[in-house]
Structure formats: structure tokens, C-alpha cells
Amino acid sequence: MVSMARPSTQSGSAAAGGAQGDGARVPLFGVAAGLDPDGVERLGKLAAERRVVARGALLFRQGDPLGALYEVHAGFFKSCVSDEQGRSQVTGFHLSGELLGLDALGSGQHGADAQALEDSVVCVMPFEPLNELLRDFASLQHEFHRLMSREITRDQSMMLVLGTLNAEGRIAAFLLDLTQRLQARGFSATALVLRMTREEIGSYLGLQLETVSRTFSKLQRDGVLEIRRNRELELRHPEALQRLVQGTGR
Secondary structure, three states, X not given: OEEOOHHHHHHHHHHHHOEOOOOOEOOHHXXXXXXXXXXXXXXXXXXXXXXXXXXOOEEEOXXXXXXXXXXXXXXXEEEEEEOOOOOEEEEEEEOOOOEEOHHHOOOOEOOOEEEEOOOEEEEEEEHHHHHHHHHHOHHHHHHHHHHHHHHHHHHHHHHHHHHHOOHHHHHHHHHHHHHHHHHOOOOOOOEEEEOOOHHHHHHHHOXXXXXXXXXXXXXXXXXXXXXXXXXXXXXXXXHHHHXXXXXXXX
């Protein structure tokens, strides 16, 4: 989706990752307070495998069987679904610390492609050992379910956005959601570098490319945000974006 300058990214990853003393990185859902230390240690060992995914490459394809869940260690991904006619739609963006593969938990098959938007690294968690680990440690299972619930709630909120807001409101909701997720990981709440194209944003929000470009330009003219080198954004008035989401104007 969006990334910060490299120094901020490194510090944010450290905050979100929760490295153990032996250097093993614990996935984000395993670093909450009150979790069983033995369970956290086993989770760190389970997620020890790192996989490099080059920009534009697929981590998994729509229809692939569920073999593992993946935490984004570095980089950004988009999820995308295609129909029988070859038409494609972006269904989500995923940043450092977030899980990929949750879409396959119900059916056992991935419902979307996961494609890297930049050179990325994921931590691989084989599903069957992970499932066994969650059964053995109730606190870890509870935290994992809490994460899943948060993802479902966010998806439902975005569906409401797509069904009720105009173009400015959709762009505003997209930027606010993105910055809130980044801020939760220690990044800036106002400075962003977009890793997706305007066309991908439009696909996700149900807008034409021209509408996305026109809306960004209008928000810049109105002083709500500043765009530098096409993809670097500075949110100058987040409260104005919030009013657009609420339908009360600027």
C-alpha cells in the first residue's frame, strides 16, 4: 500500500516484530501482553522461515490450496480476484506486520492472488503446525481470533464506504485507514509513499482511474494533502478527510 522512509520502516518493523533473544521473530499476533511464553517461543520457531518475493511476483494464486499463512516482514502486497472472463479487481492491500492467507481458512483454498507491490519478505507459518500450536495455547488462539475479527470488521467498514460515499469520501476513507494501520506500527500518521498505482486504488475503491487522479488533484488544490513526485503524500489536514468520510464536507 504505502511505505515510509527506510529509517522509519526499520524502527517500525522492530516494534511490530517482537524479536526474541535468539533472533527469531515472533509474528505480530504473538506479541500481545499476557500470552504464554512457551507458546510465543514455539510460534517464533514456527515462523522462522523467510521467503523473498520479488516485486510483481505472486506469493500464492487464487485457487491454490492452503498450505501456510504468511506475515509480511518487509514490503507490501495487494490481493486481487479474477473472474472467468479475465477481469480483475483489487480486494485489499497488506503492509508489514499483517497476515496473508486468511482468505483460505474457510474453504481450504485461496480466494485471491497475493502479489508483491515491491521487493518483499514474508515469514512462513505452515498451517497444520500453526493450527496445532493454537489448539495447545488458548491465549495465543484468542489473540489470533482477535486479529481475524479485526480484519473482518475492517472489511465490513470498507464495504459500507463503497456503498455509501462519493469519490472524495472513498479516497479519504482509504487514506485514513492506511495511516491508522501504519501509525499502529510506529510509522508517521501523515507522511506516506504510495506503492500502488492510481489504477489499483481505483480498482479497490470501485472508481475509474480518471476519477482517482482528479480527486487527488482536487484534494491537493484544496490544501487537504500535498503530493510530491506523484506518490509521496503529506496529509496536511486529516480532520478534513474525516469530515469527508462523515459526509459533512470540509
